[in-house]
Amino acid sequence: MSEIIVVTSGKGGVGKTTTTANLGTGLASFGHKVVLVDADIGLRNLDVVMGLENRIVYDITDVTEGHCRLRQALIKDKRYEGLFLLPAAQTKDKTAVSPDQMKKLCADLAQEFEYVLIDCPAGIEQGFRNAIAGAQKAIVVTTPEVAAVRDADRVIGLLEAAELRNPALIINRIRPKMVRHGDMMGIEDIIDILAVDLLGVVPEDEQVVISTNRGEAVVCDERSRSGQAYRNIVRRIKGEAVPMMNLDDSGIFSRLRRIIGLR
């Protein structure tokens, strides 16, 4: 059984593409066959984050318009055997693909892959409707900001209207120290507002910026906190019950434990 999951958020810049890249890479690292679909036509990023930009020959519109076979457009990852990317077109816009074409594309990909992850563009217009058309499940990414949470609420409403019930929430870029001081919304606050299930929490981490710029996924970085958070989320997607990571690492013992690599 394959799963077709859309990663969405409403608001831009909260980490949809980074999340898609890391979850996909993480799933592939467990030996699963995974394809990442960049649905952000005209503003493609996923290929850059994956470090696969220079390998693009065909893109998603070439497939939907029949210029090439699906196989030809899929780009194999540098690191993992079972990981592929279907890049977006850069010279076209969101109207280049229709929801029906996306449905068919997702169904075709599901024949061959265990996980189909769709990177949704920001906004709630045609690009969003295309991206969710073929999905069976949804992951909503938000950051602990009022605007991002508000947009996530709107998107969850639209997902439910499109029969994508019970989306799972990822809270990205949280800063435990700011939460402790009451300067940032906490996990409970966000869950309380959105009333959805929490899939995971990813702490703010400079390592993400470094990895992203290098075209590597931080999920492969054994030592980074965000990488650990992404690995936990990946295992939850696989169906394992993984307890939430303790983000409060202010204590001397947890810091020590980290230094000697126990976490």
Add this chain to the structure above:
Amino acid sequence: MAKELVSIKGTREGLVIFFDPEREFEEIKNNLKHKIEAARGFFRGAKFTLYQGNTALNAEQQVELENICRQYGLVPAPNIRWPVRPAQNGAGERARLVCTQLRSGQQIVHSGNLVLVGDVHPGARIFASGDVVIMGRCRGDVHAGEPDNQKAMVVALDLRPNRLTIAGVAAPAPRKSSPSSLPENGTPQMALLENGKLVIRPYLRPSNG
């Protein structure tokens, strides 16, 4: 459920004792004694009445049963009503029941009364020509009594709306940091019009009469 020989039901006014009319009177008598004894004085001092509908008991038998109850310290009170009537007359008004989280960008437009089981998130809107009852938190926009029903009211378990109007009358603007015109967190609140002004006050249950 099999029909019981004797069953005792509690109401707000007192106990109502039912008998199965198809059984022998002796059986009923013994069972009643047994029941009250089994309660070990729990019923002592309680008001009671014998259910008058669908019984085949004659007046003599009724008195006999009443006396049994008296022996155990129960107090007869013939004016206990059964079935329990609602405190007010009339069958109440119809309302539409909606069970959902009303999220940002979603709205309900309804002509009549509305009961929402769920929260109204910021950015969500409700328009109703009658009352609006929210079994949850209200953070969005609520417009009750549209367009000119002055008797409409809004009730919520936690009423902190972004905008609130009744019959087009808006809530007073909240004061700066601690909006004293807005209710405290967590207690049920109701909003209604008094002399053409919108007031919000704690929602108290109607008295038990």
